[in-house]
Amino acid sequence: AAEVSREVNMWAEKETNGLVKEVLPPGSVDNSTRLIFANALYFKGAWNETFDSSKTKDYDFHLLNGGSIKVPFMTSKKNQFVSAFDGFKVLGLPYKQGEDKRRFSMYFFLPDAKDGLPTLLEKMGSESKFLDHHLPSQRVEVGDFRIPRFKISFGIEVSKVLKGLGLVLPFSGEGGGLAEMVDSxxxxxxxxxxxxxxxxxxxxxxxxEAAAASAATVVLRSIVLSDKIDFVADHPFVFMIREDMTGLVMFTGHVLNPLAG
Known part of the structure:
Protein backbone atom coordinates (compact mmCIF):
# COMPACT_ATOMS: atom_id res chain seq x y z
CA ALA A 1 0.00 0.00 0.00
CA ALA A 2 2.81 2.41 0.85
CA GLU A 3 4.46 1.72 -2.50
CA VAL A 4 1.20 2.45 -4.36
CA SER A 5 0.77 5.75 -2.50
CA ARG A 6 4.36 6.68 -3.29
CA GLU A 7 3.84 5.90 -6.98
CA VAL A 8 0.68 8.02 -7.21
CA ASN A 9 2.33 10.90 -5.36
CA MET A 10 5.38 10.75 -7.67
CA TRP A 11 3.04 10.88 -10.68
CA ALA A 12 1.19 13.92 -9.26
CA GLU A 13 4.49 15.69 -8.52
CA LYS A 14 5.73 15.07 -12.07
CA GLU A 15 2.46 16.18 -13.71
CA THR A 16 2.31 19.41 -11.66
CA ASN A 17 5.97 20.31 -12.22
CA GLY A 18 6.84 19.63 -8.60
CA LEU A 19 4.17 21.86 -7.06
CA VAL A 20 1.94 19.12 -5.61
CA LYS A 21 4.13 16.57 -3.86
CA GLU A 22 1.67 14.52 -1.80
CA VAL A 23 -1.89 14.19 -3.03
CA LEU A 24 -2.40 10.91 -1.14
CA PRO A 25 -1.59 11.34 2.57
CA PRO A 26 -0.11 8.50 4.67
CA GLY A 27 -2.66 5.82 5.49
CA SER A 28 -5.05 6.69 2.65
CA VAL A 29 -4.31 3.42 0.81
CA ASP A 30 -4.63 0.04 2.50
CA ASN A 31 -5.23 -3.61 1.62
CA SER A 32 -8.91 -2.96 0.89
CA THR A 33 -8.06 -0.44 -1.85
CA ARG A 34 -8.80 -1.79 -5.33
CA LEU A 35 -8.71 1.31 -7.56
CA ILE A 36 -7.29 4.81 -7.46
CA PHE A 37 -8.66 7.45 -9.84
CA ALA A 38 -6.25 10.36 -10.15
CA ASN A 39 -6.05 13.56 -12.17
CA ALA A 40 -3.75 16.57 -12.22
CA LEU A 41 -3.91 20.11 -13.62
CA TYR A 42 -0.93 22.44 -14.08
CA PHE A 43 -0.99 26.06 -15.23
CA LYS A 44 1.81 28.58 -15.66
CA GLY A 45 1.04 31.97 -17.19
CA ALA A 46 3.02 35.16 -17.67
CA TRP A 47 1.17 38.45 -17.36
CA ASN A 48 0.53 40.22 -20.63
CA GLU A 49 2.03 43.24 -18.86
CA THR A 50 4.42 42.29 -16.08
CA PHE A 51 4.87 44.33 -12.90
CA ASP A 52 8.07 46.22 -12.16
CA SER A 53 9.50 44.41 -9.13
CA SER A 54 11.49 47.51 -8.12
CA LYS A 55 8.16 49.23 -7.39
CA THR A 56 6.92 46.39 -5.11
CA LYS A 57 6.68 47.68 -1.54
CA ASP A 58 5.31 46.48 1.79
CA TYR A 59 1.92 47.75 2.94
CA ASP A 60 -0.65 46.66 5.52
CA PHE A 61 -3.00 43.80 4.62
CA HIS A 62 -6.06 43.75 6.88
CA LEU A 63 -7.16 40.36 8.22
CA LEU A 64 -10.70 39.25 9.02
CA ASN A 65 -9.87 39.10 12.73
CA GLY A 66 -9.21 42.84 12.79
CA GLY A 67 -5.43 42.59 12.78
CA SER A 68 -3.03 43.48 9.97
CA ILE A 69 0.29 42.25 8.54
CA LYS A 70 2.93 43.72 6.25
CA VAL A 71 2.76 42.22 2.75
CA PRO A 72 4.63 42.95 -0.54
CA PHE A 73 2.26 44.77 -2.92
CA MET A 74 2.74 45.03 -6.68
CA THR A 75 1.66 48.19 -8.48
CA SER A 76 1.41 49.76 -11.93
CA LYS A 77 0.38 53.09 -13.46
CA LYS A 78 -0.94 51.48 -16.65
CA ASN A 79 -4.68 51.37 -17.43
CA GLN A 80 -6.32 48.23 -16.11
CA PHE A 81 -9.43 46.12 -16.70
CA VAL A 82 -11.44 47.22 -13.65
CA SER A 83 -15.19 47.53 -13.03
CA ALA A 84 -16.99 48.78 -9.94
CA PHE A 85 -20.26 47.26 -8.78
CA ASP A 86 -22.52 47.65 -5.77
CA GLY A 87 -20.34 46.61 -2.85
CA PHE A 88 -17.32 45.28 -4.73
CA LYS A 89 -14.87 45.81 -7.60
CA VAL A 90 -13.43 43.37 -10.14
CA LEU A 91 -9.95 43.44 -11.70
CA GLY A 92 -8.95 41.37 -14.71
CA LEU A 93 -5.28 40.68 -15.50
CA PRO A 94 -4.77 39.00 -18.89
CA TYR A 95 -2.02 36.47 -19.48
CA LYS A 96 0.10 36.35 -22.61
CA GLN A 97 -1.60 34.33 -25.32
CA GLY A 98 0.03 31.09 -26.39
CA GLU A 99 0.12 29.52 -29.82
CA ASP A 100 -3.55 28.53 -29.81
CA LYS A 101 -6.70 30.65 -29.54
CA ARG A 102 -7.19 30.25 -25.81
CA ARG A 103 -7.10 33.43 -23.72
CA PHE A 104 -6.54 33.18 -19.97
CA SER A 105 -7.05 35.87 -17.33
CA MET A 106 -6.90 36.10 -13.57
CA TYR A 107 -9.79 37.94 -11.92
CA PHE A 108 -9.77 39.54 -8.49
CA PHE A 109 -13.13 40.14 -6.76
CA LEU A 110 -12.54 42.71 -4.01
CA PRO A 111 -15.30 43.66 -1.55
CA ASP A 112 -15.51 47.34 -0.64
CA ALA A 113 -15.69 46.54 3.08
CA LYS A 114 -12.58 45.10 4.70
CA ASP A 115 -14.73 42.38 6.27
CA GLY A 116 -16.97 42.00 3.24
CA LEU A 117 -15.68 38.64 1.93
CA PRO A 118 -18.49 36.46 3.40
CA THR A 119 -21.16 38.74 1.90
CA LEU A 120 -19.40 38.73 -1.48
CA LEU A 121 -19.08 34.93 -1.49
CA GLU A 122 -22.78 34.60 -0.72
CA LYS A 123 -23.63 36.95 -3.60
CA MET A 124 -21.36 35.05 -6.00
CA GLY A 125 -22.94 31.73 -5.05
CA SER A 126 -26.55 32.83 -5.14
CA GLU A 127 -26.82 34.98 -8.28
CA SER A 128 -27.40 33.17 -11.57
CA LYS A 129 -24.63 33.73 -14.15
CA PHE A 130 -22.77 35.97 -11.73
CA LEU A 131 -19.51 35.80 -13.71
CA ASP A 132 -21.16 36.61 -17.03
CA HIS A 133 -22.53 39.82 -15.53
CA HIS A 134 -19.54 40.99 -13.50
CA LEU A 135 -16.36 40.79 -15.55
CA PRO A 136 -14.59 43.98 -16.72
CA SER A 137 -14.47 44.44 -20.48
CA GLN A 138 -12.48 47.64 -20.97
CA ARG A 139 -9.40 49.31 -19.58
CA VAL A 140 -9.79 52.32 -17.31
CA GLU A 141 -7.38 54.76 -15.76
CA VAL A 142 -6.43 53.72 -12.24
CA GLY A 143 -5.50 55.84 -9.25
CA ASP A 144 -4.17 53.90 -6.28
CA PHE A 145 -3.57 50.39 -7.64
CA ARG A 146 -2.05 47.63 -5.52
CA ILE A 147 -2.39 43.85 -5.38
CA PRO A 148 -0.40 41.57 -3.05
CA ARG A 149 2.00 38.85 -3.99
CA PHE A 150 0.69 35.60 -2.57
CA LYS A 151 1.34 31.89 -2.44
CA ILE A 152 -1.23 29.31 -1.36
CA SER A 153 -1.02 25.56 -0.79
CA PHE A 154 -4.17 23.79 0.33
CA GLY A 155 -5.24 20.18 0.79
CA ILE A 156 -8.61 18.70 1.74
CA GLU A 157 -10.50 15.42 1.90
CA VAL A 158 -13.71 16.34 0.09
CA SER A 159 -15.99 13.31 0.43
CA LYS A 160 -17.89 14.83 3.39
CA VAL A 161 -18.44 18.04 1.42
CA LEU A 162 -19.78 16.11 -1.57
CA LYS A 163 -22.08 14.02 0.62
CA GLY A 164 -23.39 17.22 2.17
CA LEU A 165 -24.24 18.44 -1.32
CA GLY A 166 -26.27 15.30 -1.99
CA LEU A 167 -23.72 13.14 -3.86
CA VAL A 168 -24.27 9.85 -2.03
CA LEU A 169 -24.35 6.86 -4.38
CA PRO A 170 -20.60 6.67 -5.27
CA PHE A 171 -19.80 6.42 -1.54
CA SER A 172 -22.48 3.87 -0.61
CA GLY A 173 -21.93 1.01 -3.04
CA GLU A 174 -25.67 0.96 -3.74
CA GLY A 175 -27.19 1.08 -7.21
CA GLY A 176 -24.57 -1.14 -8.78
CA GLY A 177 -21.50 0.50 -7.31
CA LEU A 178 -19.00 1.49 -10.00
CA ALA A 179 -20.17 -1.11 -12.52
CA GLU A 180 -20.60 1.54 -15.23
CA MET A 181 -16.95 2.59 -14.83
CA VAL A 182 -15.24 -0.74 -14.21
CA ASP A 183 -15.55 -3.48 -16.82
CA SER A 184 -15.44 -6.31 -14.33
CA GLU A 209 2.00 29.28 -11.42
CA ALA A 210 -0.77 26.98 -10.31
CA ALA A 211 -1.49 23.29 -9.98
CA ALA A 212 -4.17 20.99 -8.65
CA ALA A 213 -4.31 17.25 -8.23
CA SER A 214 -7.03 14.99 -6.94
CA ALA A 215 -7.38 11.31 -6.29
CA ALA A 216 -10.38 9.24 -5.36
CA THR A 217 -10.28 6.17 -3.69
CA VAL A 218 -31.07 40.40 -17.35
CA VAL A 219 -27.39 41.75 -17.90
CA LEU A 220 -26.08 43.92 -15.10
CA ARG A 221 -24.06 46.98 -15.97
CA SER A 222 -21.09 48.15 -13.98
CA ILE A 223 -20.92 51.60 -12.46
CA VAL A 224 -19.44 53.98 -15.03
CA LEU A 225 -16.80 56.18 -13.49
CA SER A 226 -15.26 59.13 -15.29
CA ASP A 227 -12.54 59.66 -12.67
CA LYS A 228 -9.66 57.37 -11.89
CA ILE A 229 -10.67 54.20 -10.07
CA ASP A 230 -8.73 52.81 -7.12
CA PHE A 231 -8.15 49.10 -6.69
CA VAL A 232 -6.27 48.28 -3.49
CA ALA A 233 -6.51 44.60 -2.54
CA ASP A 234 -5.41 45.13 1.06
CA HIS A 235 -8.05 42.87 2.60
CA PRO A 236 -9.48 39.38 1.87
CA PHE A 237 -10.63 38.82 -1.72
CA VAL A 238 -11.64 36.13 -4.22
CA PHE A 239 -9.48 35.16 -7.20
CA MET A 240 -9.94 32.89 -10.19
CA ILE A 241 -8.14 31.86 -13.38
CA ARG A 242 -10.53 31.69 -16.33
CA GLU A 243 -10.25 30.77 -20.00
CA ASP A 244 -12.16 33.65 -21.56
CA MET A 245 -13.06 32.05 -24.91
CA THR A 246 -15.02 29.20 -23.29
CA GLY A 247 -15.68 30.70 -19.85
CA LEU A 248 -14.07 27.69 -18.18
CA VAL A 249 -12.81 28.46 -14.66
CA MET A 250 -9.55 26.58 -14.09
CA PHE A 251 -8.79 27.65 -10.52
CA THR A 252 -10.65 29.64 -7.88
CA GLY A 253 -10.06 30.49 -4.24
CA HIS A 254 -9.89 33.30 -1.72
CA VAL A 255 -6.94 35.01 -0.07
CA LEU A 256 -7.34 35.56 3.66
CA ASN A 257 -3.63 36.02 4.38
CA PRO A 258 -1.12 36.39 1.50
CA LEU A 259 1.71 35.13 3.72
CA ALA A 260 -0.04 31.98 4.93
CA GLY A 261 1.01 29.83 1.96
Missing part, protein backbone atom coordinates in the same frame (compact mmCIF):
# COMPACT_ATOMS: atom_id res chain seq x y z
CA UNK A 185 -17.95 -8.25 -12.22
CA UNK A 186 -16.28 -6.82 -9.12
CA UNK A 187 -17.32 -3.32 -10.20
CA UNK A 188 -20.74 -3.61 -8.58
CA UNK A 189 -19.07 -4.16 -5.21
CA UNK A 190 -16.77 -1.15 -5.43
CA UNK A 191 -17.45 2.24 -3.86
CA UNK A 192 -15.53 5.48 -3.34
CA UNK A 193 -14.10 5.70 0.18
CA UNK A 194 -12.24 9.02 -0.01
CA UNK A 195 -11.46 11.87 -2.38
CA UNK A 196 -8.30 13.88 -1.73
CA UNK A 197 -7.63 17.22 -3.43
CA UNK A 198 -4.56 19.41 -3.15
CA UNK A 199 -3.86 22.74 -4.83
CA UNK A 200 -1.02 25.23 -5.11
CA UNK A 201 -0.97 28.73 -6.57
CA UNK A 202 1.61 31.52 -6.62
CA UNK A 203 1.11 35.06 -7.94
CA UNK A 204 4.04 37.44 -8.39
CA UNK A 205 5.33 40.21 -10.68
CA UNK A 206 5.93 37.85 -13.60
CA UNK A 207 2.65 35.94 -13.56
CA UNK A 208 1.04 32.88 -12.01
Missing amino acids: PVGKNLYVSSIFQKSFIEVNEEGT
